[in-house]
Amino acid sequence: MASPDEGQTEDSDSEKADRLTATKRTFLQGTGVALGAGALPAGASATMNNSAGNSNSVAEAAGGMVSSVHEQATEAGVEILENGGNAVDAAAAVQFALNVVQPHSSGIGGGGFMLVYSAEEDEIIAIDNRERAPLGAQSDMFLDENGEEVPFLERHTNGKAVGVPGTLKAADVAVKRFGTRELGRLVQPAVELARSGGREVTVDEFLASAIEANVEDGGLGPTAKEVFAPGGDPLEEGDELAQPDLADTLRTIRDEGIGPFYKGEIAEDIAETVQGAARYRKKGGNMTVDDLGRYNVEITRPMYVTYEGDAHDITVRTMRSPTSGGYVIGQILSILEGFDLSQYDRRSFDVYHRMIEAFQLGFADRNEYLGDEEFVDIPWQGILDEDYIEERRKIIDPKKATDATREPGDPFAYQPGDQYYTSPRDVKAAQNVSNASGNKGNKSDSERPSGQTTHFTTADSDGNLVSWTSTIEQLFGSGIMVPDRGFMLNNELTDFDSEPGGPNEVQPEKRPLSSTSPTIVLRDGEPFLTVGSPGGWSIIHTVSQILLNVAEFGMNIDEAVAEPRVYSATGTWVQAEGGVPDDVVDELNAAGHDVSTVETIGNAQSIRVEEDGDYVGVADKRRNGSADYPR
Ligand code: GLU
Secondary structure, three states: OOOOOOOOOOOOOHHHHHHHHHHHHHHOOOOOOOOOHHHOOOOOEEEOOOHHHOOOEEEEEOOEEEEEOOHHHHHHHHHHHHOOOOHHHHHHHHHHHHHHHOOOOOOOOOEEEEEEEEOOOOEEEEEEEOOEOOOOOOOOOOEOOOOOEOOHHHHHOOHHHOOEOOHHHHHHHHHHHHOOOOHHHHHHHHHHHHHOOOOOOEOOHHHHHHHHHHHHOOOOOHHHHHHHOHHHOOOOOOOEOOOHHHHHHHHHHHHHOOHHHHHOHHHHHHHHHHHHHHHOOOOOOOOOHHHHHHOOOEEEOOEEEEEEOOOOEEEEEEOOOOEOHHHHHHHHHHHHHOOOHHHOOOOOHHHHHHHHHHHHHHHHHHHHHOOOOOOEOOOHHHHOOHHHHHHHHOOOOOOOOOOOOOOOOOHHHHOOOOOOEOOOOOHHHHHHHHHHOOOOOOOOHHHOOOOOOEEEEEEEOOOOEEEEEEEOOOOOOOOOEOOOOOOEOOOHHHHOEOOOOOOOEOOOOOOOOEOOOOEEEEEOOEEEEEEEOOOOOHHHHHHHHHHHHHHOOOOOHHHHHHOOOEEOOOOOEEEEEOOOOHHHHHHHHHOOOEEEEEOOOOOOEEEEEOOOOOEEEEEOOOOOOEEEOOO
């Protein structure tokens, strides 16, 4: 049953989405981590046989675990654990390495959300490093002179799309607060990777295809193009990926800390690049050095919901605003809890239909009410209220699909107080107008491909855990690379609604609404598993389904991650991975769903703590990830 929050404290046009899906299809045929059999400590095991994408990368060991989407990033984390660092140190090293080996997915030019379970404090802490709008941001900055929304591709490669980055600050704060190593030590593996000396990095199939697609459609600015398509020729799979400017930037951070990035020479270069994006794009943004200096992460307590499953009773701790993930996952699980889903076959119509309907109800409220709670009063209490959940659950017809996008409910009726906005404008009135036109001003559902973020997770021998989802939003973010600095700038501000007036309108210093959902699950009060995924809106579906697979259907974490997923948010359309049985797809269509089959939804990394204390790490077969552990 849902419980309220404990502590107060998305991507391009459909063509591009299709290309990316096609990319992933072949990318699955990658290599796992090569392990000599003699390298396994007693009791440890690893199956990295994800060739042909038929199985996850799975490893089991007692002394620690790292799972990420890239073998060399996982190695960087494992190395830190082997040298006595803890899970937070390892997570920082993984993040820096990912900036190098997957520069299109995350990095110091972006932001994200991080959960830490501190064994010493027996506490889960959230480090919110979501990008903020600069002070000069305006609510209508994504509209043209006629008041029309600037087309997405143009919007997302514009300096105005760049939010003040939080990733580096999060690494620094987390390591100072919970780590045991100097930040510089944790940057070192990434420095070596970026130099491509000693630790050579080659372009993999996914990166190659991302480069090709972004060169073709103009998604990469000129500086980034020089790195990823030198002389106009896109790097191809197997080519060396040398990033000397990035290596220099990482060396500066290694030697001088984060100061230069937030208030020194790198900050000046970031601000100049964003403002001067006119050199690259039609319009620049207005981020200043001051905006970077003002940036700080927020340390909060994650929200929680409980779920009583047939297999396990779990407490789900995940992110609160400015991501919608926690609230929507909480609502979905709470609606589904009442259906006792384990009475049905996991791949039956009865399960998929109810899940799809719960997703659609969750997204109706998400898209109506949620935004950065520093600026708007979001009805999270109502959304998770038992009676409200009951009311919403009753809407679901057991045999028939909704024939249109679900209407939001009235969660404010289920919580005390009146709605407030800190924005001076009459937001509610504006919201009503915007609803009437059916246009929330954000990316349309069909504009949302499966997302290009990354999730990674670490564990150590003391029992500390990290679950961190990190993003620069689109593949290669804004496409703008800071000249001579070698890192990409995010385009996270496109997660705001383009049209002013709703709870997710642009405001100075506000954080755009996210779907990111790094999660740590407890069972009987003890850490049980970590999970998270990229995928824009579908992050919510991926995480929810994995949690149901474990708690309701009793799957182990490998099975839970591998299980085919479905996605639905608005309208009647549903995406289903190929493993959903054909006859069930027919039944779903007959009930009024509009199902299309897609290759992959999400890309989860997870660690489960077994009864005997062993960690089982899983990297999703849907990309070429790697779970591994210290020897
Ligand atoms: N910008 C997205 C969000 O915060 C994450 C990027 C993605 O995975 O699509 O929800």
